[in-house]
Amino acid sequence: MGLRKAALRKAVIFGAAVAAAGFVATATVQAQTPGPNDQFIAGLIYRTGAYAPNGIPFANGIADYYALVNARDGGINGVKISYEECDTAYATDRGVECYERLKNKGPTGTAYVSPLSTGITFALTEKAPIDKIPIISMGYGRSESRDGSVFQWNFPLLGTYWSAADIIMQHIAKKEGGFDKLKGKKIVLVYHDSPYGKEPIALLEQRAKMHGFEFTPMPVTHPGVEQKATWLQIRQNRPDYVLLWGWGVMNSTSIKEAAAVGFPRDKMYGVWWSGAEPDVRPAEDGAKGYNAAMLQHGAGQFAVHADLKKFLYDKGQGSAKYDETGEVLYNRGLINGMLGVESIRKAQTKFGNKPLTGEQVRWGIENLEISAARIKELGFEGMLQPMKVSCSDHEGTRAGRIQQWDGKKWTVVSEWYESDDKVIKPMVDAAAKKYAEEKKLTVRDCSKES
């Protein structure tokens, strides 16, 4: 018995040693210690868990962009980027843990965080002002957080969920021949039962009140693999349109269930988090005709991808496979990386070419302006429109398009829309005011900010 126990113990130790060696080997590849002259950036990403299929391409895009800036330009004006990932698995508690672990790393702490989770963004919104670290929640987070006078540290760049819902409604109205034609129509929202999924409800209720259509929200519980009941209800109610606010496996399941109950896919409109390749591919032919809003960009390879190939992929240093670098979520990661880098660059004009603190970078994001010429220079022409962030507008731009899946690829099927600020601005003001009162925040006077 003693020998047996000893043998088992040895076996376990041996196994553990092998596993540990493996982990150390991978860990050293990923995490280099940031040098004294490096700009540190924390990456709250997820490559594991229920939402990994959507998290991985985004994480690859963002990592590749930082690597490209280092390899091609030697950093941001000579300041190398040191980037470290921490896997949150899309769980809010793990997200906060990752944030706490990485926020003070490097000479100046992390420049900003991009959690790619509305839940984590909600949690960090309380911490950011204390730690003085800005949150770039590109295309997600609280819709009212675009009001920089209250949400000084939040930047929902490129579009909030209210913008997304409004753009989709404008597109539907256009197809029907105007908002007045929506009277009496039925519109259903199938949403992820979480802070994320609930975001567009306020805007859609407002629009329903304005135009007299019947709006029904239908929740789907995490992770969204069981939606039979929801779609049987949809079959019985026969709505004219279904809007989809899902994430991860919920999206493809929704599309499959829509096919199973025979709801026409070309009457389905997903938010930009329900409009990538992992959302449609598992549904195969069932996804043909399905539409989704675009967070400006779509799929496809542009000038920046040629640089990626030259400086990273040809040297075997890319995070993905080169063919996958044109996918929707990969491109979104690239853009997130680019907006962060440009914000740091902007902040350097005021604070100097050295590693900057979160507080300094916050100024850079708030004063970020990217012109058409600059977009072209960066290699993002065709993916983005010019944008300008300011104290009162942390969104920067509110433009979007609609794309459709043809069974093989996404095709852009609309012109550019801009969400209607006559509808959204009063809602933002009211919600932000309420938040400031609840949290007893001092509201900045944006007219006095430079």
Place this chain on the structure above:
Amino acid sequence: MLGAFLETLIGGLLTGVLYSLVALGFVLIFKASGVFNFAQGAMVLFAALTIARLSGEIDNKEVHLANFVVAAAILGVAVALIGWYAWREYVARGAGPDERRKMQMLAAVGALVGGIAAYSYGKGAWPIWLAIAATAAIMGLLAYAIERLVLRHLVNQEGIILFMATLGIANFLDGFGQTLWGSDIYKINLGLPKDPLFLFENVFPGGLLVDPGELVAAGIAAGLVVVLAIFFQKTRVGRALRAVADDHAAAQSVGIPLNTIWLIVWTVSGLVALAAGLIWGAKLGVQFSISLIALKALPVLILGGFTSVPGAIVGGLIIGAGEKLSEVFLAPVLVKAFDLAGGGIENWFAYMLALVFLLFRPQGLFGERIIERV
């Protein structure tokens, strides 16, 4: 209205059969060893991932091969560990050189089979039947490893300790499966029909919608249940399993080897996990969320009892139908009547239903009656 009701009922029952299939895996292990196997969901995911990756399309060959090398390496280490451990044990028992040679032969055969598998895999993805067969073998190996490395050392421990051990196994398998095979969405192509069927179109306006894919899946699940019932009632091994379930000590005293029985039970529940993974994987695509399907089996178990195969089946049907009907017909009424904030009720309603049953029959619908003799 009747049409809508029937449609929801049918949809719910078909989903319920699939819940039963997952619940069955729990019941088998609990019956034979009194262990609540929290790792059942992880086993479903692991099996589904293995099938999907072995039968995967060729277009990702590059990644496949790299993964395979890693997989083979890790598998090699695992086999070496088990072999080395077994050898040590033999030596400790005073085994001679013959035993040693036997182990060496075994290792050589293992390496040869592994090599052939790797080579043919390099030639192209396997057909689905071969992938299923290979996965069945891997699930057997997994059962062996669990029995050897974990359970055997926990004999005579409290149930809660064994439960904790399965929690560990669950987390290990979740992570290990994804490390080995990746965490993207993978397809299993069983060729299930996809176009919806509409029955009795002249009776109900719009007909009764039935998903033919689910119909086939429910058929497979039902077939599996019949096979398992026969296995338990009619075979020698099945009788031994039931004997162990009734009384460990008594079974051992008449010469039924406990360790072998456990190995068989874990293998069988591994195969049930394989079937569940195959069907759920074909339905949803193979990815991490599959392991969460196990949570759907919990109310089924509460309702059906932890020790009853028919209980798992009837429980699955009741939960499946109950949650769909409640979501479609009860939720809107509740929301309207009490002006609630809304939200899906089907998840917690299943547990509610199970709890109500529990109040009246604590042992579950078909569970063995709890008789305490003082």
